[in-house]
Amino acid sequence: MSEHSHNVDEAMETFHKRLQDAGLKSTKQRDIIVEAFFRLDRHISADELLDEVRKEKPTIGYATVYRTLKLLVEQDLAVPKNFGEGMTRYDPIHDQEADHDHLICVDCRKIIEFNDEAIVARLAEVAQELGYSVRRKKLEIYAECQIKNCPNKAS
Amino acid sequence: MSEHSHNVDEAMETFHKRLQDAGLKSTKQRDIIVEAFFRLDRHISADELLDEVRKEKPTIGYATVYRTLKLLVEQDLAVPKNFGEGMTRYDPIHDQEADHDHLICVDCRKIIEFNDEAIVARLAEVAQELGYSVRRKKLEIYAECQIKNCPNKAS
DNA sequence: ATGAATGCAAAGCGTTTGCATCTGG
DNA sequence: CCAGATGCAAACGCTTTGCATTCAT
Numbered sequence: 278m279s280e281h282s283h284n285v286d287e288a289m290e291t292f293h294k295r296l297q298d299a300g301l302k303s304t305k306q307r308d309i310i311v312e313a314f315f316r317l318d319r320h321i322s323a324d325e326l327l328d329e330v331r332k333e334k335p336t337i338g339y340a341t342v343y344r345t346l347k348l349l350v351e352q353d354l355a356v357p358k359n360f361g362e363g364m365t366r367y368d369p370i371h372d373q374e375a376d377h378d379h380l381i382c383v384d385c386r387k388i389i390e391f392n393d394e395a396i397v398a399r400l401a402e403v404a405q406e407l408g409y410s411v412r413r414k415k416l417e418i419y420a421e422c423q424i425k426n427c428p429n430k431a432s
Numbered sequence: 433m434s435e436h437s438h439n440v441d442e443a444m445e446t447f448h449k450r451l452q453d454a455g456l457k458s459t460k461q462r463d464i465i466v467e468a469f470f471r472l473d474r475h476i477s478a479d480e481l482l483d484e485v486r487k488e489k490p491t492i493g494y495a496t497v498y499r500t501l502k503l504l505v506e507q508d509l510a511v512p513k514n515f516g517e518g519m520t521r522y523d524p525i526h527d528q529e530a531d532h533d534h535l536i537c538v539d540c541r542k543i544i545e546f547n548d549e550a551i552v553a554r555l556a557e558v559a560q561e562l563g564y565s566v567r568r569k570k571l572e573i574y575a576e577c578q579i580k581n582c583p584n585k586a587s
Numbered sequence: 588a589t590g591a592a593t594g595c596a597a598a599g600c601g602t603t604t605g606c607a608t609c610t611g612g
Numbered sequence: 613c614c615a616g617a618t619g620c621a622a623a624c625g626c627t628t629t630g631c632a633t634t635c636a637t
Contacts, residue, residue, distance in 0.1 A: 302611055302616060323601080338619040343602060359514040363627090364601055380559060383567050391562065395554050400573055403548050404535060409575035412538050416571045418555055420564035457591060457636050478626080493594040498627060518602090519626055 284371055288315040288354070295352045309333050310345045311354075320358055320366040320379075320388065356413065360388070378416035385422075439526055443470040443509070450507045464488050465500045466509075475513055475521040475534075475543065511568065515543070533571035 292311050296303050313329045314321065321329075327342045346367055349355035355367045360381060370376060378396075380389045396416070404411045447466050451458050468484045469476065482497045501522055504510035510522045515536060525531060533551075535544045551571070559566045 300616090304611070304617060306618070336619075340603080340620080341618060344617085347603095357516065359516075361512065361514075380562055380564060382564065389562060389564075391558060393554065393558050396551060396558070399548065399550050399554065403546060403551070404573055404575045407535055407544055407546065407575075408578055409535060409537065409544075409573070410578055411573055411575045413574045414572065415574070417569065418559055418564070418566055419568045419570070420559045420562075420566045423563055423565055455591095459592060459636075461593070491594075495595080495628080496593060499592080502628095 284318075285312065285315045288369065288371065292349075292352070292354060295354070299352070301348075306330075306334070306337055306341050307345055307348075309337065310342055311349065314346075314349065314355070314367070315369050315371075318369055320360075320368050322364050322366050324364075326367075356415075358415070360417070376413065378414075378418075380418040380420055383419050383421050439473075440467065440470045443524065443526065447504075447507070447509060450509070454507070456503075461485075461489070461492055461496050462500055462503075464492065465497055466504065469501075469504065469510070469522070470524050470526075473524055475515075475523050477519050477521050479519075481522075513570070515541075515572070531568065533569075533573070535573040535575055538574050538576050 289308070289312060292307075293303055296307075309330050310326065313333075314326060317326075317329065323339065323342050323346060326346070327337070327339050330337050330342065346355060349367070349369075350357055354370055356370060356376060358366045358368055358379075360366065360379075368376070377390045377392045380391060381387070382389075397414075400414055401411055444463070444467060447462075448458055451462075464485050465481065468488075469481060472481075472484065478494065478497050478501060481501070482492070482494050485492050485497065501510060504522070504524075505512055509525055511525060511531060513521045513523055513534075515521065515534075523531070532545045532547045535546060536542070537544075552569075555569060556566055
């Protein structure tokens, strides 16, 4: 937990640095939104995040949330993801940490994160062979649970 | 080319079979749309496909194109893709062929297809370890060209 | 004949934008 | 001060849907 909040503090620090470097302003709204974004630390959607930040400041408009998420993406502090739900989810990037991938259960839509070095390494090779260098990747495995009578099965 | 059209014929045959199996109807519109979809054979968007089919039958409505694409996805003859352009693209699935992945140039947005056995194999292992079996995957590498003064660079 | 498919227009949904107001540096 | 940020509402673009009509079986 304390380690967790430390990561949030770190992320906020990075965020403020990026704002300053870009000549942008630090505002109360941005702080609330970005803090919640890194605290919750999960593939969150704009309106889930809006719900959260309004607990602290009910006057925050959804446009500000969208604009702040866009800002985070531009500053490489968040990655937009699309799991075919009709809206965009955003994953926080914790500086050092390699960005993870997702396994999505086709039955219950449960989302599991994973990270595999072998895949990352091979990806770099493939890109190299094609004459490119990887900037970022998006890998999603859609799979079904092997357990019989899995309680998560939708049907 | 003749091999190519052969694949289209094969795809049409499969499509008609799936329609019959599902108790759905074969219509002139569906034939035109699906034929164009497999003939063009590239990550196509709904309105690009609409433009194409209207060359042959200008009265086709966009709703029919959307509904047919949805049908193709349900029948596992197409895969929806999202490259962050604000709309969905669809990739035809040629029965035998393993579904390929994409490398997207972050500069010029050029999209290169690739297929790597090592990655596919490792993916299956990862899913296995997590207690899942892969049904399908989505892998996109966002990368930049290594060539200096690449003519494709946007900036 | 009869349930499904079409085409149109309208609605829906997530997201973006114009604009007047406010605020941080 | 003044460029940038906010909040609201309206606009947007892609996609879905309701409905009367047409069509395949």
